[in-house]
Amino acid sequence: MVLGELVKCASGTFKGLPYRITHIMPGVIGGYGNPKSIQLSTSVDNRLDVSYLSILLRGEDLRPKSFPWRVSVNSVNITREFKPQALVSLEGVVYALQVFDVSRIVKEAGKYLLKLSAETSKTIEVLSVSLVGVEQSQYAEIVMDYYSGVLTLKKGEEYTFVHPREGLELGVEIVAEVPSRTSEVVIACGEEAVISQLIGVSEISLKRFQASQEFKCSVSLSKSNTPKPLVLSDLLVYRPLTPAPQVSLEASLISNKEIRVLVKNEGSSRLSKALIVALSEGKTLSRNELRDLNIGETIEVKL
Known part of the structure; x- marks a missing residue:
């Protein structure tokens, strides 16, 4: 049975190009011998039209407000409470995701310092931290949908989403935890791509993908030698409206x-x-x- 969900955070037509940078497995916080905080640096080359920050965590106890938690960007507090938008319990551990609209904070070109802090005796794994948005450009225009959350797929299960109806070839970008190196992740739209030889938290990026006539795509775990599921956390799907280099x-x-x-x-x-x-x-x-x-x-x- 599919557990969890991905929630649409942004959708529309934008002047510019898709922007995404992801820190994979940047660190562990909380628990014995681990730091109470981690800092991550990200550079933005051009002004961002919209920007979202998503944080995927894994731990034993990630109940809302169960421990002091702080997220800041360039010393500006984003939150002081642990209130994840998505929680999924799986085989003795809990996956949690927080996503924030940081368009008012992360917009100008420059360097941004992200800090995550937690006061807890339990170990928390920071699996991924993504900054997603649209990089402004007067020469390009895209239609984009951005989803974030936690969703698990066991072998043979499928997640379906609708892609934009207008535009040129599709771009699909996913952050997912792949259960084993022998696993095969299938992404199907108008054509089909089989992704293999990945393990753990990974980025999957497909560009110039043919759009389907039904305007639908699917993600599935078609092959795996372990009962562990595929865990999806971030999904960005877009179509350029104007030809542009990338x-x-x-x-x-x-x-x-x-x-x-x-x-x-x-x-x-x-x-x-x-x-x-x-x-x-x-x-x-x-x-x-x-x-x-x-x-x-x-x-x-x-x-």
């Missing part, structure tokens, strides 16, 4: 003095006049101008 970066360390970066244009138009700038403590280390990239094209850059 860049993904994959960096790896070649040596102590050299980094290899794979740059891919995952958008729906040609990428032109792009730069890669490497910074260290605010100082520019290198500046590379990229050649134009066609849709789906990848190049390698060494910094």
Whole structure:
């Protein structure tokens, strides 16, 4: 039986591009020998139209108001109470999620410091912290739905959601806890994608996905060698209304003095006049101008 739910937090048409950054398993707080707080730093390059902060936790006792709890961004208090919007008990542990509309606080470009604090004798695992929103741009427009919560799917169970009716190819982004590396997560819209070789809390990102004629998508756990379920916490689905480039970066360390970066244009138009700038403590280390990239094209850059 499917447990929990995902609640729609934001929906509409926005001028800009989807923005999401997720800290996976950033730390443990509370309990013997663990810190009482953790701090996470996030940088925003461009002004955000809307922004939401979601926090996924796991512990033995996560009842509302059962312990002092504080969330702040740049020393501005978001909450002083533990009042999760979603709670699911599963095999002796509890999953809890809090989501906040931080559009008035996290909007300008810059650096943001998030602090989570708890006064409790019980250990709390912070599984993921996500900042989700729309990065403003005069050249792009999207239709977007953002869901957050806690929802569990055992093998063979399915979660269905409606995707936007207008726009170009779909983008689907999910934060989920995958039960084992042999598990297969199937995301089906107009086409089907099988995700495997993941374990634990992971990000799943699909871009340029074909939309279905029924305007519906589904997520299911089709294969797993463990009775543990798939746990969904964040779901972002969007469709661009205007063709626009979208860049993904994959960096790896070649040596102590050299980094290899794979740059891919995952958008729906040609990428032109792009730069890669490497910074260290605010100082520019290198500046590379990229050649134009066609849709789906990848190049390698060494910094």
